[in-house]
Amino acid sequence: VGVAAMYMMTAEDLEYQDNSGTVDHADDAIGFEIDAYWLPQSLPGLSLSGGYAYVDAEITDSDATATTLLGAEYSFEGLKRPGPEHNYNLQARYEMSITDSLDGAFQLDYSWRSDFFPSDVFTDAPGGVIGEFQQRRSSYGLLNARISLTSQDAGWGVALVGKNLTDEAYILAGGQDGAGSFYDLYGRPLSWVVEAKYEF
Numbered sequence: 001v002g003v004a005a006m007y008m009m010t011a012e013d014l015e016y017q018d019n020s021g022t023v024d025h026a027d028d029a030i031g032f033e034i035d036a037y038w039l040p041q042s043l044p045g046l047s048l049s050g051g052y053a054y055v056d057a058e059i060t061d062s063d064a065t066a067t068t069l070l071g072a073e074y075s076f077e078g079l080k081r082p083g084p085e086h087n088y089n090l091q092a093r094y095e096m097s098i099t100d101s102l103d104g105a106f107q108l109d110y111s112w113r114s115d116f117f118p119s120d121v122f123t124d125a126p127g128g129v130i131g132e133f134q135q136r137r138s139s140y141g142l143l144n145a146r147i148s149l150t151s152q153d154a155g156w157g158v159a160l161v162g163k164n165l166t167d168e169a170y171i172l173a174g175g176q177d178g179a180g181s182f183y184d185l186y187g188r189p190l191s192w193v194v195e196a197k198y199e200f
Contacts, residue, residue, distance in 0.1 A: 029057035029081075045095045052088040057081040084139070086114040101153040105146075112141035137184070140170035148195075155199035163191045 035051040062076040091109040098104050115138055143166050148159035167190040174184045 029055060031055040047093045047095075048091070049093075050088065050090045052086075054086055055083065056085055057083070080117065082117040084113040084116040088112050098149075101151055103150045103152065105148045105150070107146040108144075110141060110143050113139060115139045137171045137174070140168050142166075142168060142170070142187075157195075157197045159195040161193040161195060163193065164189060166190075 031054055033051065033053045036049065038048045040046055040048070058078065058080050059076045060078075064076040065073050089109065089111040091107065093105065093107040095103065095105045117137070142164050145162045145165060146159055148157060150157035164187070168187075169189070170187045171184045172187045174182065
């Protein structure tokens with residue numbers, strides 16, 4: 001089973017805070033999303049799913065301008081908004097009955113996003129910010145896994161969750177402090193989580 005959707009969106013009077021105060025601009029976004037889900041009849045308990053999204057957003061109407069660290073002025077109009085254009089995700093999940101009252105499940109999922117500007121500061125402005133901070137941040141993919149045991153009769157469940165199993169170093173966002181300094185916010189490295197629940 002697959003579901004697809006295409007959309008166009010305009011957002012007006014969005015605010016951006018720069019060193020000279022708050023300014024307004026309007027954005028246009030064109031996007032496409034598709035999701036699929038499959039239950040193989042030959043393998044009961046197995047489910048496969050995936051999705052893909054494309055977003056192209058830019059500032060289409062703005063009188064705002066900004067100044068680079070080199071002193072060059074540029075207009076916001078026509079600049080791309082931050083964020084990746086391409087995203088996709090894949091998931092495989094297998095559920096089984098271990099006993100009459102005990103269920104088990106194993107899940108593996110992978111998500112990927114294309115390279116991106118992490119904030120408005122890092123857009124493709126002509127003569128933009130100098131150095132590495134003007135560059136797009138690299139694309140990345142994350143692999144996660146989850147194994148769980150659940151007792152429907154007793155109302156309890158436990159799970160072991162592994163996140164970022166390949167220990168990918170990746171950047172979630174970035175910004176600047178208004179005084180010429182920039183920073184990147186990195187995502188969580190390889191980690192393990194134990195979850196437990198009890199219903200009463």
